[in-house]
Amino acid sequence: MEEKDNQLPHFDNKEDREIWEDILNNPVKSLTPEKENHFFENLYRKIDTYERKKKLRRLRIYSTVAATIMLAIAGLIGYNATFKPDVYLAKLQNSEIKLADGSVVILAQGGKLTVDKSFPADTRDVFLEGNAVFHVEKSKEHPFIVHGKGYETKVLGTVFKVTQDGKTFNVDLYEGKVMVYQQGRSKEPIVLKPQQTFSNLGIPQVASVTQTVDKKSAPIKDKSAAFTFDKCPISDVVKVIEKTYGITLHYPEDLENAKITLSLPNATAEALIQSLAIQLNLNIKQKNDSIFELEK
Incomplete structure (x- = not known):
């Protein structure tokens, strides 16, 4: 019990x-x-x-x-x-954004702009996804920096446009001066003057600067551009040349794995092809005004 x-x-x-x-x-x-x-x-x-x-x-x-x-x-x-940053979206149409420093941003449809609460601080940093035109208030003491996809555009006061499409990053400068940096690289920036366009042409190892105005209508022989290639595959270099100058360039197939490091401040198609031929120890054969061949 x-x-x-x-x-x-x-x-x-x-x-x-x-x-x-x-x-x-x-x-x-x-x-x-x-x-x-x-x-x-x-x-x-x-x-x-x-x-x-x-x-x-x-x-x-x-x-x-x-x-x-x-x-x-x-x-x-x-x-x-x-602390939470301000986020601006242009969902259905372009959106005009007025920032605290007086700068104005025209955010293209589908774009996104993120601005920290600390703006404007020692540097005026904004983060862009998509495309936008910036009218930046001048301030020598407080640089305005646009952080894009793999690149930064630094200005003191100017009007410029940033466009991003996939891997392609472009900057069109209308007034003033801008400096374009590739993120993660310590090299000198690409400096643009008014009516110039920076583009990587969709290739991270490429930096090109061309005239913004009438660049498509200019004759091939008169076109000029500044290029920087940093250990870039030759196939990509050729694509850039063909796209920029509207020409066709052939090269030996056994050079497919060659890497090109080259910098030219202001080159025509002929000058760029000549520099490429010298680096690869090749000869140039020109069939007509728009077809070139690099041969051994």
């Missing part, structure tokens, strides 16, 4: 305890009305006190949880107001 649990509830006075023991030991024994009333009054009072304490504990727990939630909400609001 199981042993009875002799542990008794806690009573504040000896009389109540004796009554409780008497009930346990003699369940059929009746109490006097006075003792019965006194006992149950104390019992109900204890139950009521216990319930009130339990409710108070719950209230304290709920209050603590509510206070924690309020602090979290206040912290989130404070973060959004103080």
Whole structure:
């Protein structure tokens, strides 16, 4: 048989305890009305006190949880107001954005511009996805830097356009001067003058600078461009030359894995092909005005 649990509830006075023991030991024994009333009054009072304490504990727990939630909400609001960057989207059409320094950005449809809350600080940094035209307020002390896909465009005050399409990154300069940096590289920046266009032509190892105005209508022999190739596969170099000058250039198939490192500040098609031939120790054969061959 199981042993009875002799542990008794806690009573504040000896009389109540004796009554409780008497009930346990003699369940059929009746109490006097006075003792019965006194006992149950104390019992109900204890139950009521216990319930009130339990409710108070719950209230304290709920209050603590509510206070924690309020602090979290206040912290989130404070973060959004103080640190979270402003994000501008041009979902359905071009969007005009006026920045705190007075600069104006025309964000092309589908574009996204992110601006830190600290703007404008020592440097005026913005982060661009897509295309945009920038009208930057002049400030020699606070450079304006557009962070794009793999490139940074740094200006002091000017009007320029940044376009990004896949791996292609372009900058068209209309007024002033800009410097284009490739992220992760410590080399000197590409400096643009008004009416010049920078492009990597979709190839990270390529940097080209051409005239923005009438560059498509200019005769091939009059076209000129600045190029920088940094360990660029010859196949990509040839694609750049053909695309820039509208010509066809053939080269020996066994040079397919050759890497080209070359920098020309202002080159026509003939000058660029000549420099390429010298580096590869090849001869140039020109079939007509638009077809060239590099041969051994």
